[in-house]
């Protein structure tokens with residue numbers, strides 16, 4: 001058979017094909033980009049990443065008590081200073097939100113997250129009455145093995161605080177261990193068991209966590225996410241405009257902090 005020349009219709013098709021192929025390739029390419037973007041945003045939404053914004057000030061306290069004990073005097077904020085700090089928060093027009101409420105904030109909305117680590121008994125004796133006086137919310141991170149121990153909150157106190165609607169509780173592991181130095185199994189157990197015990201006590205989901213000693217690494221972040229924590233707090237001060245929810249920054253409030261230094265955190 002000899003090779004023949006294309007007829008009129010074939011010629012038309014031949015001319016069209018490169019353009020058609022190009023159009024198909026471009027369409028597929030654009031579809032891939034659109035699908036990729038969609039997946040990216042869906043994943044971001046699902047992971048709840050970047051709910052932190054610079055308008056949110058997250059404060060880290062331990063104790064509010066005039067008399068000190070133990071080696072860490074700087075952790076004991078004086079009662080009058082604490083009350084003045086709450087007044088300053090009020091004066092500057094900040095609302096207080098719980099540690100697991102960041103994603104409910106509108107973009108640019110001013111908010112303060114008051115957090116207390118370790119669950120000391122003065123959280124009930126000193127902090128709770130002042131929260132009621134000023135109608136402010138706070139989150140307390142509890143190491144469940146310390147519940148009911150000397151100078152620590154009891155289960156009954158936690159339930160009373162929870163019932164007020166002004167206090168919420170998050171995990172600070174079971175034994176207050178450094179998660180970055182623990183074996184994977186142990187770290188996972190500490191994260192899981194403290195969450196379960198707190199949830200059984202208060203009858204609500206526990207989705208916030210404060211890393212003991214602020215110590216974490218990539219693996220710890222993954223484990224925390226796997227265990228169902230949506231908001232994980234470090235002890236790093238904020239220096240960037242945005243943070244992943246697995247490494248949220250906090251500003252330390254300590255005994256010797258002046259009123260000006262405290263106001264500077266709120267104004268930053």
Ligand SMILES: [Zn+2]
Nearest residue numbers: 117118212213
């Ligand atoms: Zn701690």
